[in-house]
Each structure stands twice: as structure tokens, then as C-alpha cells.
Amino acid sequence: MTPPEPRPRDRGIPEATVARLPVYLRALQALDDRGILTVSSEHLAETTGVNSAKLRKDLSHLGSYGTRGVGYEVEYLIYQISRELGLTQDWSVAIVGVGNLGRALANYGGFGTRGFRIAALLDADTAVLGDTVAGLPVGHIDTLEDVVRKEKVSIGVIATPAAAAQEVCDRFVEAGVTSVLNFAPVVLNVPPGVDVRKVDLSIELQILAFHEQRKADGYAGLDPFGKGPA
Amino acid sequence: MTPPEPRPRDRGIPEATVARLPVYLRALQALDDRGILTVSSEHLAETTGVNSAKLRKDLSHLGSYGTRGVGYEVEYLIYQISRELGLTQDWSVAIVGVGNLGRALANYGGFGTRGFRIAALLDADTAVLGDTVAGLPVGHIDTLEDVVRKEKVSIGVIATPAAAAQEVCDRFVEAGVTSVLNFAPVVLNVPPGVDVRKVDLSIELQILAFHEQRKADGYAGLDPFGKGPA
DNA sequence: ACGCCCTTGTGAACACGCGCACAAAGTGGG
DNA sequence: CCCACTTTGTGCGCGTGTTCACAAGGGCGT
Structure with a gap:
């Protein structure tokens, strides 16, 4: 009613x-x-x-x-x-997982330039703990809650292996993060009110493979009512 | 009619x-x-x-x-x-751009395991030419056409800076590639019949920022007819 | 000042995708 | 052998998004 x-x-x-x-x-x-x-x-x-x-x-x-x-x-x-x-204000971002992908993200120009600030890079692997990536030191995953609260992180980026993603996500959410960008190939479970966006290489590839197969199949002339040939 | x-x-x-x-x-x-x-x-x-x-x-x-x-x-x-x-057959993939992102993609497990084979890693930067990434040698971008034809590459992955993306895309298409996965932050122009999928970190972040701002605005109670609170 | 031309903003038809709710179909127990 | 239970497959109404087509509005030349 x-x-x-x-x-x-x-x-x-x-x-x-x-x-x-x-x-x-x-x-x-x-x-x-x-x-x-x-x-x-x-x-x-x-x-x-x-x-x-x-x-x-x-x-x-x-x-x-x-x-x-x-x-x-x-x-x-x-x-x-x-x-x-919402780009007229700055958003603090924390990246968890400093493998190749995490490094690529940290070095990505789109971050600092417009509205986003990397508050922290975190990893569980002690081998990378001291490293400096994109001018930032890599911190230990156990400082996640502190960082989120102190730096007012509202967006969490997950660039860990699949097995660790859900736990990292849970800790993000528990600490108050309400937006998550997930690069790990898993479906994350979050409570209502938390936004999750997923970026998944292998899904993209599989979608392309599907269309490739379609083209290769008998159906040569595709482009159903396309924008017209050049 | x-x-x-x-x-x-x-x-x-x-x-x-x-x-x-x-x-x-x-x-x-x-x-x-x-x-x-x-x-x-x-x-x-x-x-x-x-x-x-x-x-x-x-x-x-x-x-x-x-x-x-x-x-x-x-x-x-x-x-x-x-x-x-279309995963019961193998698709050959070529990755152009062997920066952090390209390395992350090459090392990504999802490739070799199921239906995809990395045919080549290419880059224009002579500094990385000799490198071995994920067990593959990095080749020069000028070999793109040869590789595409010899290895029957049907999917091209673009992990270059934005400025180089369109040219790499054109060369892919010219050489016969009909599916492109683009990580560079540009809109690619392709002829009909070629599929392009885009993965763009900064767009994802901006979408999250938009929703963050919405939450922060007066409108506290969101979740319009959500799945119901847990 | 007038009228032509360009471009915006939008009404309305259409296409697509989602989810409810239910009939059809198969299983297993008595 | 029959019945109750489970789960699939789908018809249908709804909401969202896309596109066409055009009226309304503003600039610019004369």
C-alpha cells in the first residue's frame, strides 16, 4: 500500500x-x-x-x-x-592485490588525474610488502580496516586471486566501503546498499569467441541491419 | 518489402x-x-x-x-x-602492449586453460623486446601481420596506451582479425563485421563514483525494491 | 526586423530483457 | 500402480532502453 x-x-x-x-x-x-x-x-x-x-x-x-x-x-x-x-570531489580508493594487475591499475593514469586518489596498496604476500608502486608503499592486508577508516576509502578495488576475493570484499564492506570494483573471477556476495562492478577478462574473451564461432558457422553475412557498409 | x-x-x-x-x-x-x-x-x-x-x-x-x-x-x-x-575449439589470441596490463593478461590463468591460446605478445618498445613473459618471447609490433596470418589469430587484445590503440586496431583488422578486446581508453573505429569489446577501468570507477555520490546525497534509503534485506 | 537554416529536446512506437506464476514432466515412496 | 513432491520450461505482463521523426527554439545573414 x-x-x-x-x-x-x-x-x-x-x-x-x-x-x-x-x-x-x-x-x-x-x-x-x-x-x-x-x-x-x-x-x-x-x-x-x-x-x-x-x-x-x-x-x-x-x-x-x-x-x-x-x-x-x-x-x-x-x-x-x-x-x-561526482568527479568534482575526490574519492579515495584502496587497491588490494599488487600483482601485475594491481600494478597496472596503480600506474593507470585515469586514477590520480580525475577525481580518484589511491589511498593504499595492500597485499598479503610479504615478498612485495616493502615495494614502492606508482610512488606508494605496499602495505599489509591487515591494515585494511585502519586505512579504510583513516583515509575514508569509499571504493575498494579487488585485484587478488579468486580465492581471496570474497574475504577481502567482506573486510571492505565490514570496514564501511560501499562500492567495490572486482577483477577476480568470482561472483561476490554483498549486503544491500553495496555496489559491485565486475571486470572479467575471461568472460569478455568467451563472448568474443561465441561471436567468432557464429561468423565461422555457415552464417557468413552477419550485420543484421547494421549501420550500413562503409 | x-x-x-x-x-x-x-x-x-x-x-x-x-x-x-x-x-x-x-x-x-x-x-x-x-x-x-x-x-x-x-x-x-x-x-x-x-x-x-x-x-x-x-x-x-x-x-x-x-x-x-x-x-x-x-x-x-x-x-x-x-x-x-565455441570453447571446444582453440582460439588464437595476440596481445599487443606488454606493460603491466599486458603482463597481467598474459599471466592470467583463464587463457591457456580453456579454449584460448596466446599466439604472440607484441610491443613497440625495444626495451621489452627480448623479455620472456608467461613463457613467451615478446615480439616486435611490426611482426603483427605475419603472426596474425601464420597463427590464424582471430582475437586481438589491445593493451597499449590510448594513443596507439586505433592504429593497432586497424592493423589487426587489416590482417584479418575479426574480434578485438580493447583495454585502452578510446572508442575504436572498426568496419562492420568486426566485434569490439571494451574494458575500461576509469569508466567503471566513474560509474561507482556516481552511485557513491547518490548514496552520500540526501537520499539515504536506496535499494529501490531490492532483493530485500538479509 | 525578418526569415532561413541549423540543432536541440522529446513524444511515441518499437525492441529487448526480466521475473512471476503455472502447467508439464519426471522421480521416488508406499 | 498411484500419488505427492520436485523441478523444468515457458506464456505473459511489465519496465527499461533505443530509435525515428518532428516541433520548438535560437543564431545569422540580409
């Missing part, structure tokens, strides 16, 4: 749109670097590989930031998207 | 289903390792974090491989999913 909308203040942005905003943002920053001042939905759509109507609808969820007949002001749109995504 | 279905032989599997099959497969292999012979949709759904009806519908696209009142035979289902995903 509860009313379907307890909060009329529902400026909810569709999940699919949220997933595309970072792509637009990156394209806009590239335009900004080249000194471009305005851009049309058509042009931005082309560089980001989406339909222009979809792009306009996506942007319309943030407000009416375009000018008809002209397009969108690049800098202003960058600011609006950044704000909407 | 073309009829909507020129090919009645459309055993097309929904894309969403394809994306979940690898997850089921992994769970099934874990059950198999533990010696479990059969599993119900309810149980398998729980371990993979999906709805049991969805799981049954997914599996029904492959055929009627379950037994009512009993469940699914683990080994048989593993075989059927593997076959559907």
Missing part, C-alpha cells in the same frame, strides 16, 4: 545513461584539449559511437545545457557531466 | 544470455571440481547471483538439457555451454 513514489524528487538518471556519461566526458576533454569550444550532438555522437538522439536524450537528463542551432559548449558540458558523476 | 525473417534458421541466443553463459560455466566447473553431479536451477542461480527463472530461460535457449524433478547434469551442461560458446 505504499505509494509507488515516496520521493517526487526523483531526478533519477537511467543506468544506461550513467554508463555512457564517462565516454562523453572523455571525448569532450579531447575536444577541449584541441581548443574546440562547441560541439553538436551529431559530432559528439559520431566520435563516441552512439546514436545522436540517444546522446541528446542522455544529456537532457542533466538539464537543458545545449543551444539550438549551435550545439553544446564543451567546457560547460564537461563541468556538468563531471558534477553529475 | 523484405520479409522480417529471411532466415527461419534463427537459433539466435539473446546477447544478455551470452554474457551470462560464462558465469554459469565457471560455477558449473567449480561444482564439477567438487564432484557434484547434478544441480538445480535454484542452486546454480543462487551461486551465480541471478534469478532462477532467468537462468532456466537462458539454458532453454541451448536446448532442453534439464530433467524435471532433478535438475541439470553438471558435466553435460558444461559441455553444452562450452560448445555453444
Whole structure:
């Protein structure tokens, strides 16, 4: 019997749109670097590989930031998207697992530059404990709870072997982390209110293999109503 | 005026289903390792974090491989999913870019074990050319075309900096690669018939940041019709 | 000041995927 | 042999997302 909308203040942005905003943002920053001042939905759509109507609808969820007949002001749109995504503030991130993947993540430029700060690198292996990676010392996994609380870590990155992932996740959640990015090939169990996103190489490969097989099968001409051949 | 279905032989599997099959497969292999012979949709759904009806519908696209009142035979289902995903044959993969990420990918267990074979590791940086990574020598990027043709590479993995990604992609495509897995933060342009999948750390982080901000905002009680608190 | 042209913002139809709920089908016990 | 129980396979309604197509709006040349 509860009313379907307890909060009329529902400026909810569709999940699919949220997933595309970072792509637009990156394209806009590239335009900004080249000194471009305005851009049309058509042009931005082309560089980001989406339909222009979809792009306009996506942007319309943030407000009416375009000018008809002209397009969108690049800098202003960058600011609006950044704000909407929460990139105008800094988020502390802790990475657990300093193998090749953890190192790759730590050295990844996208971290420090825009809105994210690596608060700690942690590992259970004593062999890497003293190492300095991306300018940060590798700490012991047992300091996880301290680090999370002291550094106000809200995003935890799991780059451990599969066997350790769930336990690390549990400790993250217990310590107060509410967003987890998981690179280990396991399904993580978390309580409601905690967001988990999964990045899984082997799943991606298997999806590609599926489509490869389809192409190899008798069905040569694919592209069902594709964007048309070049 | 073309009829909507020129090919009645459309055993097309929904894309969403394809994306979940690898997850089921992994769970099934874990059950198999533990010696479990059969599993119900309810149980398998729980371990993979999906709805049991969805799981049954997914599996029904492959055929009627379950037994009512009993469940699914683990080994048989593993075989059927593997076959559907094209994992009963080996796919040759070439990885370009042998930085931390490339090394992480090369050392990733999921490769050699099931259906994938690393045909080559390539890089443009002469400093890493002699190195041996995951038992393979690092070759020069200029051998890309030769390797692709000789080793029948059908899947190309791009783990280069963003600036180099499009060119590597073009060379892959030109040499005959029809599936690309891209880790560089750029939108790749490919002709029709080539599949591209993107893995982008910074996008994932930004999506998490968005939800973090939502939680931090006034809107405390989230979980709109969630699975219910534990 | 007027009108042409360009681009945005969105209404409406359509496609896709999800999950409930139930009939069909097979098992095992008595 | 029959019945009660378990589990699959799926029809159907719902919600989300995508795309087309167009009216509304703003700039710019004359």
C-alpha cells in the first residue's frame, strides 16, 4: 500500500545513461584539449559511437545545457557531466592485490588525474610488502580496516586471486566501503546498499569467441541491419 | 518489402544470455571440481547471483538439457555451454602492449586453460623486446601481420596506451582479425563485421563514483525494491 | 526586423530483457 | 500402480532502453 513514489524528487538518471556519461566526458576533454569550444550532438555522437538522439536524450537528463542551432559548449558540458558523476570531489580508493594487475591499475593514469586518489596498496604476500608502486608503499592486508577508516576509502578495488576475493570484499564492506570494483573471477556476495562492478577478462574473451564461432558457422553475412557498409 | 525473417534458421541466443553463459560455466566447473553431479536451477542461480527463472530461460535457449524433478547434469551442461560458446575449439589470441596490463593478461590463468591460446605478445618498445613473459618471447609490433596470418589469430587484445590503440586496431583488422578486446581508453573505429569489446577501468570507477555520490546525497534509503534485506 | 537554416529536446512506437506464476514432466515412496 | 513432491520450461505482463521523426527554439545573414 505504499505509494509507488515516496520521493517526487526523483531526478533519477537511467543506468544506461550513467554508463555512457564517462565516454562523453572523455571525448569532450579531447575536444577541449584541441581548443574546440562547441560541439553538436551529431559530432559528439559520431566520435563516441552512439546514436545522436540517444546522446541528446542522455544529456537532457542533466538539464537543458545545449543551444539550438549551435550545439553544446564543451567546457560547460564537461563541468556538468563531471558534477553529475561526482568527479568534482575526490574519492579515495584502496587497491588490494599488487600483482601485475594491481600494478597496472596503480600506474593507470585515469586514477590520480580525475577525481580518484589511491589511498593504499595492500597485499598479503610479504615478498612485495616493502615495494614502492606508482610512488606508494605496499602495505599489509591487515591494515585494511585502519586505512579504510583513516583515509575514508569509499571504493575498494579487488585485484587478488579468486580465492581471496570474497574475504577481502567482506573486510571492505565490514570496514564501511560501499562500492567495490572486482577483477577476480568470482561472483561476490554483498549486503544491500553495496555496489559491485565486475571486470572479467575471461568472460569478455568467451563472448568474443561465441561471436567468432557464429561468423565461422555457415552464417557468413552477419550485420543484421547494421549501420550500413562503409 | 523484405520479409522480417529471411532466415527461419534463427537459433539466435539473446546477447544478455551470452554474457551470462560464462558465469554459469565457471560455477558449473567449480561444482564439477567438487564432484557434484547434478544441480538445480535454484542452486546454480543462487551461486551465480541471478534469478532462477532467468537462468532456466537462458539454458532453454541451448536446448532442453534439464530433467524435471532433478535438475541439470553438471558435466553435460558444461559441455553444452562450452560448445555453444565455441570453447571446444582453440582460439588464437595476440596481445599487443606488454606493460603491466599486458603482463597481467598474459599471466592470467583463464587463457591457456580453456579454449584460448596466446599466439604472440607484441610491443613497440625495444626495451621489452627480448623479455620472456608467461613463457613467451615478446615480439616486435611490426611482426603483427605475419603472426596474425601464420597463427590464424582471430582475437586481438589491445593493451597499449590510448594513443596507439586505433592504429593497432586497424592493423589487426587489416590482417584479418575479426574480434578485438580493447583495454585502452578510446572508442575504436572498426568496419562492420568486426566485434569490439571494451574494458575500461576509469569508466567503471566513474560509474561507482556516481552511485557513491547518490548514496552520500540526501537520499539515504536506496535499494529501490531490492532483493530485500538479509 | 525578418526569415532561413541549423540543432536541440522529446513524444511515441518499437525492441529487448526480466521475473512471476503455472502447467508439464519426471522421480521416488508406499 | 498411484500419488505427492520436485523441478523444468515457458506464456505473459511489465519496465527499461533505443530509435525515428518532428516541433520548438535560437543564431545569422540580409
